[in-house]
Amino acid sequence: MSDIEDILAQLREGAEHPWRAVEQAKAEGRAVAGCVPYFFPLELVHAAGMHPIELWGGGSSTGAAGSYYPAFYCSLLFTLMERVLDGSYDDLDCVIVPTTCDGLRNLEENWKFARPDAAIIDVVQPTVRTTPEAHAYMVQQLHRVAERLETITGSRITERAMRTSIALYNRQRAALRRFSALAARHADSIAPCMRQAVFAAARSMAVERHTALVEQLDDALAALSVHEFPGIKVVLTGVLVDSPSLLVELEKNGIAVVGDLTISESARYSHDVPGRVDPFDSLAALWERVRGVSVALDPLKERGELLAALVRERGADGVVMCSVKFCEAEEFDVPVMKQQLEAQNIALLVLEMESQEVASEQAATRIQAFAEMLGDRSGTGFCAADSREGCARTHENG
Numbered sequence: 001m002s003d004i005e006d007i008l009a010q011l012r013e014g015a016e017h018p019w020r021a022v023e024q025a026k027a028e029g030r031a032v033a034g035c036v037p038y039f040f041p042l043e044l045v046h047a048a049g050m051h052p053i054e055l056w057g058g059g060s061s062t063g064a065a066g067s068y069y070p071a072f073y074c075s076l077l078f079t080l081m082e083r084v085l086d087g088s089y090d091d092l093d094c095v096i097v098p099t100t101c102d103g104l105r106n107l108e109e110n111w112k113f114a115r116p117d118a119a120i121i122d123v124v125q126p127t128v129r130t131t132p133e134a135h136a137y138m139v140q141q142l143h144r145v146a147e148r149l150e151t152i153t154g155s156r157i158t159e160r161a162m163r164t165s166i167a168l169y170n171r172q173r174a175a176l177r178r179f180s181a182l183a184a185r186h187a188d189s190i191a192p193c194m195r196q197a198v199f200a201a202a203r204s205m206a207v208e209r210h211t212a213l214v215e216q217l218d219d220a221l222a223a224l225s226v227h228e229f230p231g232i233k234v235v236l237t238g239v240l241v242d243s244p245s246l247l248v249e250l251e252k253n254g255i256a257v258v259g260d261l262t263i264s265e266s267a268r269y270s271h272d273v274p275g276r277v278d279p280f281d282s283l284a285a286l287w288e289r290v291r292g293v294s295v296a297l298d299p300l301k302e303r304g305e306l307l308a309a310l311v312r313e314r315g316a317d318g319v320v321m322c323s324v325k326f327c328e329a330e331e332f333d334v335p336v337m338k339q340q341l342e343a344q345n346i347a348l349l350v351l352e353m354e355s356q357e358v359a360s361e362q363a364a365t366r367i368q369a370f371a372e373m374l375g376d377r378s379g380t381g382f383c384a385a386d387s388r389e390g391c392a393r394t395h396e397n398g
């Protein structure tokens with residue numbers, strides 16, 4: 001097995017079995033905090049000496065969450081609630097729930113009702129993000145979370161520990177940004193599902209181990225000679241693009257992912273936490289710096305422009321948006337984004353998915369048609385039948 005295959009196998013194992021990292025942290029005597037999306041700074045949990053794991057729901061649905069959410073709520077919330085009800089999160093020492101959208105605002109209450117003993121820490125992120133008042137409010141929220149974490153662990157979070165954690169997570173961000181650029185240059189070696197696994201592993205693996213593996217992977221990729229990828233190149237956008245069958249469908253149609261503006265992937269790693277005198281001040285700045293995603297208010301509507309810039313930078317042929325069904329934030333972004341991309345003659349495919357859903361026949365047909373349309377446009381004469389087999393995989397839910 002080559003170095004690259006070996007590193008990818010380790011990252012893939014981390015992505016497919018997120019609870020192994022939790023078991024290990026518990027065995028080492030560390031408390032574990034579940035972190036619900038979006039954009040809570042994991043540095044604070046790490047500085048408290050705890051292990052953070054991101055919770056994105058997923059998995060099968062028995063319908064039990066229907067007593068808490070009506071059927072028209074998004075699958076991410078629905079399956080998160082299902083996992084609460086089936087006890088998947090019972091061993092967590094606490095859960096941090098940011099309140100980015102209306103559904104997430106209800107999650108805290110629903111969770112408490114379903115599991116009265118669970119330690120739930122809510123975080124109210126200001127909707128208007130870039131004013132001094134919003135910043136001061138976010139600092140205050142982070143202090144409140146820190147106090148709750150200190151109560152759970154029985155130890156104080158020191159400024160020194162926070163600075164160390166900030167440096168570690170910034171290093172992880174840099175490694176993932178470099179990986180994204182290198183994966184675009186080596187699209188022939190990094191299939192869509194492998195690229196996704198590198199990001200997904202960060203949701204549960206210890207940051208130290210994940211960063212070390214991604215840095216090794218980056219170095220190994222940088223040493224490879226570059227071969228022009230013969231198929232179609234796209235940039236992905238959405239909240240979460242985790243469906244293994246969708247990623248395999250891309251691969252089967254000769255489509256490589258050469259960049260993304262996806263919340264669960266690059267959007268989270270685009271900006272470092274700044275080094276300021278007060279580490280709470282530094283962490284609060286993270287929410288202000290988020291750009292081009294539906295869950296963070298953007299009066300300038302930059303998402304389409306940022307995607308267009310990424311398409312140009314990476315030499316992509318088009319954009320694929322995986323929109324979570326019933327997510328209003330995503331739905332509101334589509335018309336403006338579509339207009340901005342059309343104005344620059346960039347093709348957009350919008351697929352509405354349940355989170356981690358098996359790609360439907362209809363989605364598969366639309367991906368194939370998109371690949372053929374882009375193949376004609378780019379003059380490559382690319383044919384989906386020329387493409388490789390997909391690398392199907394299964395995974396546990398985080």
Ligand code: SF4
Pocket residue numbers: 074075076077100101102103104239295324326327328329330
């Ligand atoms: S997918 Fe949309 S509706 Fe669902 S939790 Fe995320 S932001 Fe809220």
